[in-house]
Amino acid sequence: MTKPVRVSNDCLKVVESQLEKKTTMWSETFSHPRHPVDDFTHLLPRNPLPNIAEYAKEIGVLMKRLLSLISQGLGLEKYCIQKRLGESPRLVSQANYYTPCPDPELTLGFAVHTDLNALTILRQSQRVTGLQVIKDGRWVSVDPIPNSFVVNLGYQIQVPSNGRYKSVHHRAVTNKDLHRVSLAIFYGPNKDSIIGPIEDLIDEEHPPAYRKYRFAEFLENIRQTRRKEADGEGGFRVTPLRLCLALMFSLKKEEQKPMWCAKNIEPLPKADAHA
């Protein structure tokens, strides 16, 4: 059974390509469902408890407002996207902790990816930069602005919008001196939601760019892609010795191959299996 509260440390995840070996997850994460709060608060450490429920509630309000603005921005009815994502959305909160790295050239804090869900609201440490997005083919830093959130559109907005909104590739880089924390809250479809381009956004000029799928199928596809990578098609299982070798022999720093992203999903056969 999947545990609702999870702590993971991917510091030893090394991706090997013909050109380089690179540690892509120099970070630790702590994740738990965001709602309903009563289902998981007993599993959390005591300290953050007083604020969690209130924070979760406020972020929920903000998320619904953003979803309605996104719907209206597409010329759709206010609740259209929220309804498409399903009655019981998958709400997850994830804290990412990036420890300083002796040689940031050899690592990424968080590998290149697009978010799998629909919407991410991210709060980042105020004085430490780390998040980067691809803009016009270049990595651009998203520096923290006091009292602000970063809003990321995930793949489950890209698909319903029939590609009008793009889920941006992003990553987090490390630095030598400062710890960094980011707190991401995700809003995603539930496993049974059928996701596909919204009919009102399809016409002769805009044929469906994606087929429909059940969100559980999407997640399974991602899981299989990752498993293949772990079995040696894109990476390899890591031991501390390998990590040292990777750090010693890492070659030139260049744009990373996305670890999980839209590209990994598009090979799904185009069919109306779920119409």
Ligand SMILES: O=C(O)CCC(=O)C(=O)O
């Ligand atoms: O730490 C960051 O700024 C990025 C985190 C992130 O992309 C994620 O949790 O999906």
Ligand SMILES: [Fe+2]
């Ligand atoms: Fe992300």
